[in-house]
Each structure stands twice: as structure tokens, then as C-alpha cells.
Amino acid sequence: MSENIYVLGIESSCDDTAAAVLCNNLVLSNVVAGQKVHEAYGGVVPELASRAHQQNIVPVVDAALKQAGISKSDLNAVAFTQGPGLLGSLLVGASFAKGLAKGMGIPAIGINHMQGHILAHFIDDANHQSPTFPFLALTISGGHTQIVRVDNYFDMTILGETIDDAIGEAFDKSGKLLHLGYPAGPEIDKRAKLGNAKAFSFPKPKVDGLNFSFSGLKTAILYFLQKETQTNPDFIDQHLNDICASIQYTIVEIVMDKLIKATKLTGINHVAIGGGVSANSGIREAVRSGENKYGWTTYIPKFEYTTDNAAMIGIAGQLKLKSGISGSNNLHVSARLKF
Ligand code: KG4
Numbered sequence: 001m002s003e004n005i006y007v008l009g010i011e012s013s014c015d016d017t018a019a020a021v022l023c024n025n026l027v028l029s030n031v032v033a034g035q036k037v038h039e040a041y042g043g044v045v046p047e048l049a050s051r052a053h054q055q056n057i058v059p060v061v062d063a064a065l066k067q068a069g070i071s072k073s074d075l076n077a078v079a080f081t082q083g084p085g086l087l088g089s090l091l092v093g094a095s096f097a098k099g100l101a102k103g104m105g106i107p108a109i110g111i112n113h114m115q116g117h118i119l120a121h122f123i124d125d126a127n128h129q130s131p132t133f134p135f136l137a138l139t140i141s142g143g144h145t146q147i148v149r150v151d152n153y154f155d156m157t158i159l160g161e162t163i164d165d166a167i168g169e170a171f172d173k174s175g176k177l178l179h180l181g182y183p184a185g186p187e188i189d190k191r192a193k194l195g196n197a198k199a200f201s202f203p204k205p206k207v208d209g210l211n212f213s214f215s216g217l218k219t220a221i222l223y224f225l226q227k228e229t230q231t232n233p234d235f236i237d238q239h240l241n242d243i244c245a246s247i248q249y250t251i252v253e254i255v256m257d258k259l260i261k262a263t264k265l266t267g268i269n270h271v272a273i274g275g276g277v278s279a280n281s282g283i284r285e286a287v288r289s290g291e292n293k294y295g296w297t298t299y300i301p302k303f304e305y306t307t308d309n310a311a312m313i314g315i316a317g318q319l320k321l322k323s324g325i326s327g328s329n330n331l332h333v334s335a336r337l338k339f
């Protein structure tokens with residue numbers, strides 16, 4: 001029997017304060033405190049985010065330990081998000097994690113947030129099969145849009161990423177133009193199901209290789225709405241579901257074009273998706289349809305492990321410990337951490 005290793009994961013890169021406890025690859029607790037304070041601003045306000053992290057971090061970690069049924073003296077290591085993310089937010093989680101680890105005499109392990117999203121696929125889950133190497137990871141959220149080639153747990157190569165807005169921003173900024181609440185992604189998804197995706201057409205960006213661009217789409221939607229509301233001030237209200245369906249259709253097409261290109265270029269047909277936008281029903285359906293259409297094997301983790309969470313940081317910590325590389329990096333936070 002192998003030994004039980006307990007890792008506390010801490011995630012604070014953006015606007016969620018999260019802590020999780022893993023015993024080996026099994027999640028014992030996964031606690032997330034969101035920050036409602038940003039809703040009024042239509043986007044995350046960095047200064048408010050770090051302040052809220054400071055308020056949340058102690059109760060969130062406490063709840064994670066309690067729900068896991070362990071005390072901090074049982075921990076073997078503390079894994080935390082080193083970057084990329086908002087500097088002030090990262091600092092709160094990192095300082096707490098390093099202080100706790102030092103106090104307990106156990107290692108602190110720095111984790112790249114983007115690698116965490118990908119490694120969430122290796123959390124033990126009876127309903128989810130882990131991908132086999134090599135695979136392609138599509139990480140799509142409010143802060144990121146990446147296609148990554150994954151050859152091993154910590155052997156990853158970014159094949160393409162956004163050159164401007166993240167895909168979640170494309171949803172959220174379009175939603176703002178439609179006077180929807182923040183974040184607008186889930187509402188656009190809901191309305192898209194009720195609308196006609198071919199009602200309006202929006203241009204797809206021309207970006208070389210496997211990179212993405214979403215800022216042009218937002219501008220195109222802005223001009224389209226300005227033009228239509230000039231002649232009909234009620235245009236948005238009258239056509240909201242069709243507009244949402246057409247926007248979502250365009251975004252799904254943009255993603256699928258690149259994903260198909262990536263599988264062709266690499267010859268890899270194992271496709272794993274993650275990040276908050278992977279909740280989108282259009283994207284899920286399109287990626288899954290690749291199984292029949294292109295012979296892909298697709299992997300979609302449980303929703304709570306796909307939005308920002310600390311279980312993904314905990315599993316990355318466990319895998320780093322097992323790979324013997326947990327002490328090999330410096331532990332400074334970096335807003336633009338690369339891997
Ligand atoms: O991963 P996440 O919780 O946080 C980070 O940004 O890292 O992702 C949040 C993003 C937001 O932009 C939100 O609008 C989007 O995910 N989102 C969705 C859906 N659910 C969440 N976008 C489209 N359709 C959805 N169903």
C-alpha cells in the first residue's frame with residue numbers, strides 16, 4: 001500500500017479565493033469563495049480582488065481542512081498558484097501558503113495556473129477518464145485561451161493563444177453591449193439555445209497559425225448594434241436570443257477551426273477541454289461531435305474542476321511531488337508566469 005499524501009491547494013490568481021485538500025489524487029474538499037463585489041463594475045477590479053482575498057483566505061482554508069476531516073498537521077505540502085494572474089491577488093495566496101508551509105515545516109510548491117487547469121484532468125473521478133499522453137488541451141476562460149500540446153504532466157508546449165481578448169471576455173464584453181449582467185457567458189449560452197444561430201453573421205478573425213483573436217468580434221458586434229438600433233431602438237430586446245445564438249455560433253466556429261487545425265498539424269486526436277468557458281453548451285457539443293466527425297477522444301472534466309478552483313492546484317502539487325520536481329523552481333509570484 002502506498003502512503004497517503006495530503007496536499008492543500010490554494011488558488012487566488014483572479015477573483016476566486018479557493019482552497020482544496022487532496023489525498024493522493026482524490027479530492028477531499030474543494031472550497032471556492034467568489035467575489036460579488038466586481039459585478040457592479042462589469043469586470044474584475046484588481047484592487048478590490050486582493051482585498052477580498054485577504055478577507056476570504058483564512059475562512060476558506062479553514063473550511064477546506066474541516067470538510068476534508070484533517071488538521072493542518074496532517075498536511076505533507078502546500079501548493080499555491082504562482083501565476084499567471086493579478087499580482088496583488090497572487091501575493092495573498094502565495095504569502096499565506098508559504099507562511100503556512102514554513103510554520104508547519106513542510107514544502108510549499110509553486111504551480112502555474114494554466115498547467116493546473118490542464119492537470120485537473122488527472123483528479124480521481126469515477127465519471128471521468130484521464131487523457132493519455134500526448135494530448136491537446138484547450139483551456140478557455142475569462143482570462144485565457146490556449147491550445148497546449150501535453151507530452152507529460154510538466155512537459156507542455158503552447159501551440160496557440162489569444163493575441164488580444166480571452167474567449168470569456170468575448171462572451172462578457174458582447175454581453176455588456178447587450179445590457180446583460182456580468183459575467184454574461186452563462187446568459188448568452190442560455191439564450192443561444194432559444195435563438196437562431198444563422199439569424200445574423202459576424203466576421204471570423206484571420207489570425208495565422210493556432211493563435212486566436214477576439215477583439216475584432218466585439219467591435220463588429222458594437223457596430224452592428226449601433227447600426228440596427230439607429231433605425232429600431234428596440235432591436236436588442238426584440239432579437240436578443242437570435243443575437244446571442246449568432247454570437248455563440250461565431251465563437252464556437254472560431255474555436256473549432258483552430259482545434260481541427262491543431263489536431264491535423266500534430267496528428268494528436270486526444271482533446272481535453274478546461275476553463276470556465278468549457279461549460280458552454282455550444283462548445284461542448286461541437287468538441288464532442290469531433291468524436292464521430294474526426295475520430296477524436298474528448299475529455300471534459302467535472303464543472304467544479306474546470307472553473308478556477310484549488311483542486312487543480314492541489315493535483316498539480318501532488319503530481320509535482322510524485323515527479324520529484326516540487327522543489328525545483330523559485331517561489332516568487334509572477335503575473336506573466338510562463339511554462
Ligand atoms: O474559469 P473561470 O471561472 O474564471 C477565469 O476567468 O479564469 O471562467 C469565467 C468565464 C467568464 O468569462 C464567463 O462568462 C465564462 O467563463 N462562462 C461561460 C459559461 N459559463 C462561464 N461562457 C460561455 N458559456 C457558458 N456557459
Ligand code: ZN
Nearest residue numbers: 117141143308
Ligand atoms: Zn483560470
